[in-house]
Amino acid sequence: MEREVILNNVRGLTQGNLGIPLLLLVILGMVTLPMPAFLLDVFFTFNIALSIVVLLVSIYALRPLDFAVFPTILLAATLLRLALNVASTRVVLLFGHEGGDAAGKVIQAFGDVVVGGNYVVGIVVFLILVIINFVVVTKGAGRISEVSARFTLDAMPGKQMAIDADLNAGLINQDEARARRSEVTQEADFYGAMDGASKFVRGDAVAGILILVINLLGGLGIGMVQHGLNFDMALQYYSLLTIGDGLVAQIPSLLLSTAAAVMVTRANSSEAMGTQVFRQMFASPRALSVAAAILFIMGVVPGMPHFAFISLAAAAAGGAWWINREEQRRAEQAAEQAEKAEEEAPAPTEDNRELGWDDVMPVDMIGLEVGYRLIPMVDKMQGGQLLGRIKGVRKKLSQDLGFLVPSVHIRDNLDLLPGAYRITLMGVIAGEAEIYPDRELAINPGQVFGDLNGISVKDPAFGLDAVWIDKSHKEHAQTLGYTVVDASTVVATHINQVLQTHAHELLGHEEVQQLLDLLTKSSPKLVEELVPKKLSISALLKVLQNLLMEQVPLKDFRSIAEALAEAVQRTQDPLALTAAVRVAISRLIVQTINGSEPDLAVITLEPSLEQMLLGSMQQGQGDEGLVLEPGMAERLQRSLAETAQRQEMAGKPSVLLVAAPVRPLMAKFVRYGEHQIHVLSYQEIPENKKVTIVATVGGQNG
Structure with a gap:
């Protein structure tokens, strides 16, 4: 049990649950509490190592978003370095009169070894590093960050619209569109954060100069007043420690500034930066050849260092020769492969290419x-x-x-x-x-x-x-x-x-399965009983297509499924199943046609015509269509059109009311007419609707 608790604590620390609070505690501790020289050495070394790692990750990242956490790391590293400056300043001012390694071995090494123990040289080197960092690297990176952020934000609406256009055109699916939108948002957030992070870097460079001046003046005052050192001794002790402290902080700052500049100048690519540089700078030998000639001419001028210029000119010429040879070798290999492929290729025929299913382009729905x-x-x-x-x-x-x-x-x-x-x-x-x-x-x-x-x-x-x-x-x-x-x-x-x-043509097996999946969430037993035990998906699809063909919506799919579950026990005929469903959802059908009006105006057939059609159905001729002589069919069609036109002029729907067996055939008869006519059976009229007959058609006179 204890082992699991320890593992969970370690896992939480590694996943960042405790890492950030501990980092804040460490920074606060360095700012407020005195630190031994040994811990200063450890933290200064860690700061340098962190800067090197961040710079290398920036170089090896293929695109800026691969290192999107860089602005946060930059802020944390800057705070850590400033906290170290405060801690080292405290140690330098308290124990600087002892000289040597009073502030740790790392500061001593940078003060003695890097600048040779000469505080004047140290100040000059420090100022040069600050100028490089502040004037060149940081200022350029800040300007690029600002411009990149502005242009990225300006281009964001266009990118979003391009994604919507690709999605609506079917070039990408919802998941791809969601991923691309997320990437656009992350890119805008990254460059906006980099614009702010560049201000941290510039502020850090300014803080480095101010800390150097404050440490130097404060050290001279403390050494001469409190510890009785003469001016030369105090200047030697405190200046070397102050310069070593400044250099040990300024070098990681320069590395992080360079990393920031690398990140904002990178272009999205699938290649590492080293590969990009070599491929784009040395793709052609011409640049190296011209550079070699210029270096050689400069090297033979009297008074110039001949060895340096001529040796470098020889190296550039050798590089140009090697690149030229590699280009010729690749060209020869490509020619040989082309000749070999041509020799091995089969004789031309009507079809000598291996076909695949990718060559079969599906039609758009x-x-x-x-x-x-x-x-x-x-x-x-x-x-x-x-x-x-x-x-x-x-x-x-x-x-x-x-x-x-x-x-x-x-x-x-x-x-x-x-x-x-x-x-x-x-x-x-x-x-x-x-x-x-x-x-x-x-x-x-x-x-x-x-x-x-x-x-x-x-x-x-x-x-x-x-x-x-x-x-x-x-x-x-x-x-x-x-x-x-x-x-x-x-x-x-x-x-x-x-x-x-053509709504019925848009509904297929996949859409029916989606409807069943949605119904399963609310009525799992109903779906389990209906499909596929009693009714196949193909039969269900046919019934639903019949409904859509007559403008009947599928919104109440639960009632449709319940009606089918009951009717399928009596018949498997799609037309009979469709009729049963229509009766079950008759309220929805009539509401779709007539809204919430209490009265329903209908057109009826002449009783003799309806009896004749019923007789045809009973004799088994219904499957062949309406059995009407051409003249009667023309008169019926004309009278239906005239009545439908009058209904349209009155702002009312045209509804033809017939007997249930005749309804499918009459619906087919009027489907492709000029006017929309809804065909209902007597069983499909809800009880709360009052039926008013406005016309009777099909007689000898129309």
């Missing part, structure tokens, strides 16, 4: 092809609104129909007219039209009070009379009673109409 003038409409970067409209159409249809409508794959087609578009379902053309993206479409809803100047056409979605007008004439057209929409709305409405009409 829903496709939209556009001419080149319509490309800006589907490009959000150019202000196109069509992608958003199509997404809204899919969302609304999915909610109305009760299943997820597949995405629309959009591509350009140079074979189309510049302003034309084409809607395809399973690769088959389901609708096409030509539009004018720089105009707006004024649609005649049936009653207008004047004519418009423009290009007269038919509305692609509903076939109404319409005129393409200039955008400046929109208000005038609306005052005349026209409905005015832009080009994106025209295409989106056409897609909506096509998808509604």
